[in-house]
Amino acid sequence: MDPTQPNRLNAKSTSSSQESDWEIHDPSRCDSKNIHVHQRGKFFRGAGRVLTVRGGSSLRSLGGRDIAVDLGTANTLVYVRGRGIVLDEPSVVAMDVAKGIPLAVGHEAKRMAGRTPDHIQVVRPLKDGVIADFDVCEKMLRYFIDQISGSRWSKPRMVICVPSGITGVEQRAVQEAAEYAGARKPAFIIEEPMAAAIGAGLPIQSPHGSMIVDIGGGTTEVAVISLGGMVASQSTRVGGDLLDDAITQYVKKEYSVALGESTAEEVKVALGSAWPLQDEMYAEIRGRDLVTGLPKTVTVSSVEMREALEEGVSSIIDAVKSTLDQTPPELAADIMDEGIMMAGGGALLRGLDQRLANETGMPIRIAVDPLYAVARGSGQALEEFEVLRGVLFSSGNQY
CATH class of the missing domain: 3.30.420.40 (ATPase, nucleotide binding domain)
Structure with a gap:
């Protein structure tokens, strides 16, 4: 570990007993080189998880197939009919400010957050489940569709998820972004709780x-x-973003230390809880001292993080x-x-x-595998289109 780099996390346990597994579900959420977890007295290294195309096919071989998109604030997942979930990327785009073009999308863009020069801006085009930057969202969706179809001439039928509480204008913005990005018109909408219920097997x-x-x-x-x-x-x-921000604000208030977004998320994954733990943990967190401007290490506990959340x-x-x-x-x-x-x-x-x-x-x-429930449910709506067409919407009307 480079001691000169801020915003790193070391987690340890306050007791020692039988070891248990530790898994980081998204490689972009935790740099495994910089998170070392001591849980119940045993040492673990964060294990990244990379999603691959099922059946050994490349993404480029899936052109023309119907797709379902879980367009999330944090991550975008794509389900291809007959193949399953083939893409899981952060909903993040690195933009060249002067030229207005994307330089990186997904994991690569997220790794650039907090490290870019002035002419590059890392953008999250969705906020609170709705589109905050239409142009960037359209570029991101186009990139993901191109990754799967291999051609901009291919126009797949698309089912896309939206929160249940959004307005008609917000829903139409999602549909238009999907259609401008290359989806066949009309793009179909499914509400997230319905998709999650289907994906969870209800x-x-x-x-x-x-x-x-x-x-x-x-x-x-x-x-x-x-x-x-x-x-x-x-x-x-x-949601998760608000919980991350709560950790950032807590550490800022209690320790006068500024944390980056990715570090706050790592702390949440490592120490976050909503109920007292049998073995409370603590972590050494590196951030920037708001008084001196220099890197600073502080120790926080899972009890404190529970209070923050x-x-x-x-x-x-x-x-x-x-x-x-x-x-x-x-x-x-x-x-x-x-x-x-x-x-x-x-x-x-x-x-x-x-x-x-x-x-x-x-x-x-x-x-089972709750991170993918919405994407699975959206995909099932594609696989059983005639059976589940009643849960889909098109142009503001139920299909």
Whole structure:
């Protein structure tokens, strides 16, 4: 580890017992050379996870196929019909400010954040689940589509995810960005909680009530689903990004140290929790001293990080409770029997399932591979287009 570089993390445990696994789900979220985790007295190195095309085919061989896009605030995932999820990249673009052209997209662009000269700007074109920069979002989508199709002449049919709480104008902006990027008109829309429910394996067409809580980078989507529709729902603009910012603000306030975005995310992954841990941990974090301007190392604990995340976690729980309050008694009884399903990256926050169970009195389940639930569900809507066409929207109308 280079001791001259700021914004690095070393995590250690306060006790020693049996070792457990440690995994970083996205290689862009943690530089494994710079995160060394000591958990329960054992040493682990962050393990990067790279998504590859299934079946051994290259991305360029998938031209002309229908695709589903989970256009997330933090990450964009692409599902190709008949192949599954073939692309998982951060929703980040590095732009040449003077020329207005993208220099890097996805993982490469994210690695440039905080390290660029003045003429290069690293942009996240989505904020709180909606498009914040239309032109950059269109360029990013075009890049991803070109990566898959291999040709701008190919116009795949596209299903694209949006938060349930966005306006008609915001929804149309997503459709237009997809169409300008090369999707066949019209681009179809699926609401994220519906896609997450499908991807998590919930019986959405059944008269039996199911509840999904999808915690993404920009929003948390909560919905009760029955007979192919959302009976009660709530979308709150609280997600992983807000939790990262809460950590940044806490360290700034308590230690007068500035952290970069990637470091705050690494701290959240390493130490973040919503419920007391059996073995509390601590970490040495390197940032910039706001007084001297020099690199500075401070030690923070998982207890402190839980305090930092409390407001955001409480907002998520309030959204769940509010949705339950809107739920008809018959469906509420179903949910009590079957439990609440959690999906999205936020579902991986330590102890959030325990906290939610304690606050609601409901059993809590976490979807298999929750980071990919929305993309899987969107893809299933493609695979079973005629069966699930009722959950899709086109040009503002349900298909």
